[in-house]
Amino acid sequence: MSDTAVGKAPSLLGLFTESRSRIGLSELATLSRLPKSTVQRLLSELEAEGFISQDADSRLWGIGTRPLRLAELFRADLALDKYAKPHMRHLADISGESVLLTIHDQGQGMCISRERSYQPLRFESPVGSHQPLYAGSSRKVILA
Secondary structure, three states, X not given: OOOOHHHHHHHHHOOOOOOOOOEOHHHHHHHHOOOHHXXXXXXXXXXXXXXXXXXXXXXXXXXXXXXXXXXXXXXXHHOHHHHHHHXXXXXXXXXXXXXXXXXXXXXXXXXXXXXXXXOOOOOOOOOOOEEOOOOXXXXXHHHO
């Protein structure tokens, strides 16, 4: 974890996952290896900017709405999604399989768009998810 506040705040956000979407202060301090007082200060700053929110009843922290707005700006700026969607839908229709649009991000493949298969049993990769480049055909293409 970075020694600067600018590095610590995103590192805290990175501790949230699909399986760990709500985390308490003590657990965040343990996972981040930062003092509780530092984590509390960072959480307050992140909350003020909408990056994180605290459930009033459980007192657990979770991702706020600001990252969603930033993700939409990223997707709009990328424009690949807009041009690729019709072709992705066509591929999904003719193959009967899910189709992912994946980019290289920090040494991994990141799904930036998807068209789901209509099959009841299908592969799911959430938009924004990172996977190793060797795992899955859409990421293996990046390695080629």
